[in-house]
Amino acid sequence: MTLALGGVRILVGRARHQAGSLSCELRKLGAEVLEIPFIEIRKPRSFNPLDSALKNLGRYDWLILTSVNGVEALWERLANLRLAKRNLKHLRVAAIGPATKKAIEQRGIEVDVVPKEYVAESVVRSLRRRVKGKRVLLVRAKVARDVIPRELRHAGAHVDVVEAYETVVPRASGKRLRTALKNPARRPHVVTFTSSSTVRNFAALLESSAAAQPPQTFCGQECPRHMCLDGILLASIGPITSETLRELNLPVDIQAKQFTIPGLIKAIVGAFMTKKNKGWAPASL
Numbered sequence: 488m489t490l491a492l493g494g495v496r497i498l499v500g501r502a503r504h505q506a507g508s509l510s511c512e513l514r515k516l517g518a519e520v521l522e523i524p525f526i527e528i529r530k531p532r533s534f535n536p537l538d539s540a541l542k543n544l545g546r547y548d549w550l551i552l553t554s555v556n557g558v559e560a561l562w563e564r565l566a567n568l569r570l571a572k573r574n575l576k577h578l579r580v581a582a583i584g585p586a587t588k589k590a591i592e593q594r595g596i597e598v599d600v601v602p603k604e605y606v607a608e609s610v611v612r613s614l615r616r617r618v619k620g621k622r623v624l625l626v627r628a629k630v631a632r633d634v635i636p637r638e639l640r641h642a643g644a645h646v647d648v649v650e651a652y653e654t655v656v657p658r659a660s661g662k663r664l665r666t667a668l669k670n671p672a673r674r675p676h677v678v679t680f681t682s683s684s685t686v687r688n689f690a691a692l693l694e695s696s697a698a699a700q701p702p703q704t705f706c707g708q709e710c711p712r713h714m715c716l717d718g719i720l721l722a723s724i725g726p727i728t729s730e731t732l733r734e735l736n737l738p739v740d741i742q743a744k745q746f747t748i749p750g751l752i753k754a755i756v757g758a759f760m761t762k763k764n765k766g767w768a769p770a771s772l
Contacts, residue, residue: 490516490517491516491517491756491759491760492513492516492517492518492755492756492759493516493517493518494517494519494768494769495517495518495519495676495677495755495759495769496518496519496520496521496673496674496675496676496677496769497513497518497519497520497521497675497676497677497678497679497755498520498521498522498523498667498675498677498678498679499513499520499521499522499523499679500523500524500525500526500678500679500680500681500685500688500689501522501524501525501526501679501681501685502524502526502527502528502556502654508748509679509681509748509751509752510522512748512749512752513752513755516752516756521667521673521675523660523663523664523667524657524660525656525657525660525680525684525685525688525689525692526654526655526656526657526682526684526685526688527654527655527656527657528556528652528653528654529652529653529654529655530560530652530653531629531650531651531652531653534564534567536649536650537560537561537564537626537649537650537651538564538567538568540624540626540647540649541561541564541565541568541570541574542568542570544570544574544575544577544578544624545574545577546622547578547622547623547624547647548578548579548618548621548622548623549578549579549580549581549614549617549618549621549622549623549624549644550575550578550579550580550581550623550624550626551580551581551582551583551610551614551623551624551625551626551635552580552581552582552583552587552591552626552627553582553583553587553607553610553625553626553627553628553631553635554583554587554627554628555586555587555590556628556651556652557587557626557627557628557651557652558587558590558591558594559590560626560651560652561626561651562594564651572594572595572596575596576596578624579599579600579617580596580597580598580599580600581598581599581600581601581602581610581613581614582598582600582601583601583602583607583610584601584602584746584747585601585747586747586748588601600613600614600617601613604725604746607632607634607635607727608634610635611634611635611638611639611642614639614642614644615638615639615642616642618639618642618643618644619642619643619644620643620644620645621644621645622644622645622646622647623639623644623645623646623647624647624649625646625647625648625649626649626651627648627649627650627651628650628651628652628653628654628684629650629652629653629654630653630654630684632683632727636648654684654688655688656688656691656692657688660692661692661695664689664692664693668715668716674719675719676718676719676720676769677719677720677721677722677741677755678716678719678720678721678722679722679724679751679755680721680722680723680724680728680732681724681728681748681751682724682728683727683728683730683731685728686723686728686731686732686735686737687731687735690735690737693715716737720740720741720758721737721738721739721740721741722740722741722742722743722751722754722755722758723739723741723742723743723751724742724743724746724747724748724750724751725742725743725746725750726742726746729742740758741754741755741758742754
């Protein structure tokens with residue numbers, strides 16, 4: 488049986504503890520998967536703002552969670568503070584996508600709103616008419632787009648934003664990325680991006696890789712660092728991630744139509760089915 492991604496090498500750059508689901512599904516389709524994390528999830532310098540908000544959940548009407556990492560951090564702090572899930576029962580809850588919704592519901596809390604598109608702008612459209620005069624708690628990463636708090640405040644909501652975690656560039660990944668790009672046997676056909684953070688950190692890793700050796704030897708030739716991705720397709724989970732790629736002068740070769748991990752996989756499969764129908768073979772990329 489011919490597998491849809493047979494012979495395709497795919498670099499997965501999700502955080503180490505989250506790469507498994509994407510990698511597993513790609514392997515089922517025949518892909519050769521290389522995992523090099525572009526992001527590392529760390530605890531914030533202080534949990535005081537989050538803890539303070541959790542101790543005062545009674546004053547909030549809405550809770551917005553934008554990632555599984557945020558869900559995990561919030562429940563860890565609830566346990567640390569010895570607060571039960573009943574403290575959240577009065578809240579209306581919004582989740583940015585199905586994975587976040589699943590993580591919340593697995594913990595016994597009902598999710599009221601999941602936007603049609605899994606981006607901040609769609610969260611705003613879903614909530615704009617519901618939050619006037621309401622108090623909203625937004626739990627998110629240290630660095631994130633300000634679309635949700637800004638637009639909900641414009642809609643009349645009182646929004647508190649608290650940091651639950653931060654993402655950093657894994658130091659060890661630079662050398663591994665450099666090795667993978669230089670080695671024909673490991674050089675990927677596709678690099679996947681599941682968030683803007685993975686894009687920015689990938690670019691930072693490219694910069695560190697370029698700085699670690701003379702320009703004329705990087706990727707075997709003297710070239711701008713982004714040119715060292717020649718022949719490699721960059722696959723984005725959705726429009727915001729794609730926008731970040733373009734901001735950094737990186738191409739968007741594949742973009743998911745549904746902004747989820749399954750949607751990203753489907754887009755990669757579609758791209759390579761087209762290439763194979765045109766005579767593509769692994770050695771030709």
